[in-house]
Amino acid sequence: MRRSNRDTEETARQVNRRALLMGGAMAAMVAVLGARMRYMQVEQADQFRLLAEENRINIRLIPPNRGLIQDRNGRLIAGNEQNYRVVITREDAGDVDAVLHRLAALIPMTDDEIDKTTREALRHSPFVPIIVADRLSWDDFSKVALNAPSLPGVSPEVGLSRIYPLDTDFAHIVGYVGPVSEADLAKLEDPDPLLQIPKFQIGKIGVEKWTEDTLRGRAGAKRIEVNALGRVMRELDRREGVAGSDIRLTIDAAVQNFAQVRLGDDSAAAVAVDVQTGDILAIASAPSFDPNLFVRGISQRDYAALTENDHRPLANKSVQGAYPPGSTFKMVTALAALDAGVIDTETSIRCPGYYEVGGRKFHCWKRAGHGTVNLKRGLAESCDVYFYEIAQKVGIDKIAEIGRRLGLGGRHDLPMSAITEGVMPDKAWKVARYKKDWVIGDTINAAIGQGYVLTSPLQLAMMTARIASGKAVQARLIHMIDDKPVPIAEAPSLGFDAANLAAVQRGMFEVMNGGNGTARSARIDDDTMLMAGKTGTAQVRNISAAERASGVVSNDQLPWKSRDHALFVGFAPFDNPRVAVSVVVEHGGGGSAVAAPIARDILLRCLHDGIPPLSAYPAAQRNRIDSQFKAMKLRDPDGVLPGKSQA
Structure with a gap:
């Protein structure tokens, strides 16, 4: 059916209107987009350029x-x-x-x-x-x-x-x-x-x-x-960046290795210090561990092996360990009595084998007694009764004062972890700690380094250095930073009377070189390097009256953890002190038999550039010492142990 012209014209008009409306809408949209693009590209150009840069860089x-x-x-x-x-x-x-x-x-x-x-x-x-x-x-x-x-x-x-x-x-x-x-x-x-x-x-x-x-x-x-x-x-x-500063320690790596190897498999510690400067030359704790394991991520198996070992390889016994100093403390008691004037260098005391106070007997290590004893003999033969009596005369507060003056009962300022202060007790300390008064028995125990007294191997080495030098030398571990030496402050005098200090030093000399000295077997047989020292044996258990009457059980018959600690302190050369040393062997037994020989070897290693010469040892010991040194697996100059690569 043919459409009329009128219908056709009407349809065309409708199409034109729609086209105009759509065209207008599109033009408006384009105008809005254009305006927005102009805003973003022109007015916000810097902001978006920055955002683009941040996303890219x-x-x-x-x-x-x-x-x-x-x-x-x-x-x-x-x-x-x-x-x-x-x-x-x-x-x-x-x-x-x-x-x-x-x-x-x-x-x-x-x-x-x-x-x-x-x-x-x-x-x-x-x-x-x-x-x-x-x-x-x-x-x-x-x-x-x-x-x-x-x-x-x-x-x-x-x-x-x-x-x-x-x-x-x-x-x-x-x-x-x-x-x-x-x-x-x-x-x-x-x-x-x-x-x-x-x-x-x-x-x-x-x-x-x-x-x-x-x-x-x-x-x-x-x-x-x-x-x-x-x-x-x-x-x-x-x-x-700026690299960190290099630090040079006071430690001699060769001496440190010697000390570490010399301690062997014992649970022990040793410290060697320069008497004049306070420089720590070696500070060893055994057994040790490989720190590379921790850097790389230690396995549970390796960590368990360290934590379950009863010799505690992770503990730094040289500064963290707090031990009764035993008879190595007797120089403190002697100097306190001399300084207070309650005795002089020739004061004599009779030792019948015990000291009785208030009906209680405090025994000497020598059951038969030492007879008449003066200061020199008291130190040389380590007579307990001598020190019991002079301690009663001087009192604990004076003993504690001298102990602190010699570096005990306080923290030595070294960049090491968990450094113990130890315990240098006095009357006020016991009241504050236990809410109890100090009693006579406390003083008697403290006189010979037992009871409440606790010290670290570092403290004992510094005590010995101060006795040897007469100065309040400070422990030092940092030698240089970026090749610039760290200044050393002049150590002040300890203030002891020279004759009193010399008398204590002479007593220590007799310990090593006297006919009845407790450490004579560990002496140095070289007149240019004669050694002074003091042995110590610290009990870790109480000995009952019944056991004492029937005979005290020897250390080698006791479980390891019930045995006495073995201690020794010393310095050399006697006439011109250069190095002081302390050794503690946990549950090692007697200080003279166990700790003193280790200390002698470390002292000699410090004083010689290399393995100590056999001529420095008593002739009867040289074959044994030679075999001992040959069995030691020391590092070569490049830091490698025999049979072990550095990788």
Whole structure:
């Protein structure tokens, strides 16, 4: 059916109206879009350019090289080794879990490690690189580098990791580093941004911890360009950080190794100190452990072996151990009595084998007694009764005063962990600690280094150095920082009367060289290096009256933990003191038989540049000493033990 012209014209008019409406709407839309584009491109151009730049360019911190730790002669104790590692940045990776599973096809990674890394990435800012794996072999590192285009956000890096080439010798001194923990951060008000880097390592114990700010250095920074997939395209610029300062200790690594090996398998400690400067030449604790295990991530098996060992290898006995000093304390009692004027150097006391107070007998170690004893003989033969009586005359407060003057009962300021103050008791101390009054028996026990008195091997070495020099020398462990010597303050006089101090020193000389000296068998047979010392045997159990009547059970018949501690302190040469030493062997038995020979060997090693000559020993002992030295596995000058590579 044909449409009329009128219908056709009406249809055309409707189409034109619709076209105009649609065209108008489209024009309006284009105008709005144009205005918006002009606003964004012109008026907001700077803002969007900045956002684009921020999306394209990342700024990352560059950890500085950690400072080196060396011995007094420049031998490396703690250094840095090249470390191949892989990091992932969450912002660039996208699906971290998926990327890590692809990475696991290239390098060894367990499901637990993948989960742990994913959680670690989610805990931190998406811009922060997270270490996925370190200490990779070159082959594994190369696989990651070659497959990098398919691993968004993953970057292979070459960094540095801490290494301790002398491992067990310095474990208790230097300590070790480990990743920053939440507990570490909680202790700091304004933490260094470096500490926010996951698995960034800081000192955990020892010198590494207490000189952390010196060793750490300052961070650098680099700007890198990344593409849309998060791949690093190029490094735009770099500002290198400032390496940490190098620290040189007062320790002689060769002497330290000798002391550590000489202690052997005993649970023991030894300290050697320069009498004039207070420099610690060796400070050994046995058994020891390998700090490299902690840096690399110690296994549960290895950690259990350390914590379950009854000889406590993780404990630094040289500064943490607090022991009854036994008869090594008798010089303190003697100096207190002399200083107070209650005795003189020739005062004699009769020893019948016991000292009776209030109906209670305090026994001398020599059951038959020593007869008439003066100061020199009292020290040389370690007569207990002599010191019981003079202690009663002078009183505990004066004894404690002299003990503190000699360095006992206080913390020596060294950059080491858990340094004990020990206990130098007096009347006020007991009231404050136990709410009880001091009694006569307390003084008698303290007179011979038992009862409440507790000391560390470090304190005993410093006490001996002060007796040898007559000066209040201070213990020192840091020799240089960045090759600049740390100043040594002039040590003031202890204020003792010269004749009194000389009398105590002479008594110590007789301990080693007198006909009846308790340590005569451990003497030095060299007139230029004669030694003075004092033995000590500290009880760790009470001996009952019944046992004393029937005969005291010998140490070798007791369980190890019930045996006496063996102690010794000494210095040499007697006429020109250079080195003082202390040795404590836990549950070792007698000080003269066990601790004194160790101390003699360490003293001689300090005084000689190498293994002590056999001529320094009594002739009858030289064959045994020669065999002993030949059996010792000492490090060579490069720090390597016989039969062990440095890798």
